[in-house]
Amino acid sequence: MPHDFTGQTAIVTGAASGIGLAIARDLAKGGARVVLSDLKDEALAQAAEGIEGALTCVCDVADPKAVEALVEFAIAETGGLHLMVNNAGIGGPAAVTGEYPLEGWDKVIAVNLNGVFYGMRFGLPAIEKSGGGAIVNIASILGTVGFATSPAYVAAKHAVVGLTKTAALEYGTRGVRINAVGPGFIRTPLLDAHLDAAAMEFLSGMHAVKRMGTAEEVSALTCFLLSKEASFITG
Numbered sequence: 001m002p003h004d005f006t007g008q009t010a011i012v013t014g015a016a017s018g019i020g021l022a023i024a025r026d027l028a029k030g031g032a033r034v035v036l037s038d039l040k041d042e043a044l045a046q047a048a049e050g051i052e053g054a055l056t057c058v059c060d061v062a063d064p065k066a067v068e069a070l071v072e073f074a075i076a077e078t079g080g081l082h083l084m085v086n087n088a089g090i091g092g093p094a095a096v097t098g099e100y101p102l103e104g105w106d107k108v109i110a111v112n113l114n115g116v117f118y119g120m121r122f123g124l125p126a127i128e129k130s131g132g133g134a135i136v137n138i139a140s141i142l143g144t145v146g147f148a149t150s151p152a153y154v155a156a157k158h159a160v161v162g163l164t165k166t167a168a169l170e171y172g173t174r175g176v177r178i179n180a181v182g183p184g185f186i187r188t189p190l191l192d193a194h195l196d197a198a199a200m201e202f203l204s205g206m207h208a209v210k211r212m213g214t215a216e217e218v219s220a221l222t223c224f225l226l227s228k229e230a231s232f233i234t235g
């Protein structure tokens with residue numbers, strides 16, 4: 001039984017693929033009006049196929065003006081904003097910290113950390129004005145532990161966890177719950193682009209259940225945290 005999001009507008013960033021797409025589908029199944037947002041118009045149009053009432057809006061989350069415009073689009077099209085999933089993220093280059101490409105560092109921080117901040121910077125006032133709601137920021141297990149050769153990703157995801165805890169304290173009595181989800185390794189195009197079969201097998205073995213997760217499993221937790229069933233859970 002899906003959670004009931006009837007009458008609520010949701011924005012999902014990075015919604016053309018993987019975890020974001022699974023979340024957008026499940027929110028719509030629960031009755032939310034979902035704005036799918038991503039970098040490429042064509043990929044978005046394809047992702048939105050079959051999602052009832054879906055709207056699409058191209059947005060690079062590393063650009064604060066684009067994120068502001070995304071929130072304005074959702075409000076103009078649907079009359080408000082209640083739910084926001086700051087999901088867009090990239091893996092970045094693989095290199096040890098002492099050799100990490102400077103451009104790669106800037107890009108990963110811009111998308112994976114600044115993008116989440118912009119989502120909350122513009123999403124929070126809009127959700128509060130719409131009568132309250134919830135935000136989920138997609139962090140990672142790498143928001144909790146280190147991982148050799150991914151310094152930028154690990155730093156950004158740790159920062160997302162801290163940012164989430166801080167905003168949750170600020171908005172706990174203002175009608176907006178804010179949580180982060182920290183998935184282990186999930187089989188999506190993000191991993192497929194970076195890892196060979198041997199690396200996939202190695203990473204699967206690091207999980208207690210000896211397999212990678214699915215986007216649908218991450219969506220199930222995310223939708224619970226966005227739902228009224230999670231009304232006492234924030235930060």
Ligand code: NAP
Pocket residue numbers: 013014015016017018019020037038039040059060061062087088089090111138139140141182183184185186187188189190191
């Ligand atoms: P994915 O399949 O690659 O999907 C990410 C989507 O975000 C893609 O459509 C991508 O577009 C888009 N995107 C990239 N940069 C963007 C930007 N600047 N603005 C807007 N959209 C952008 O990856 P995923 O595995 O679903 O990852 C989603 C989130 O989960 C990320 O935050 C990731 O760090 C996190 N996560 C993933 C895993 C995992 O193992 N997969 C584990 C823990 C956490 P393009 O394809 O055009 O680049």
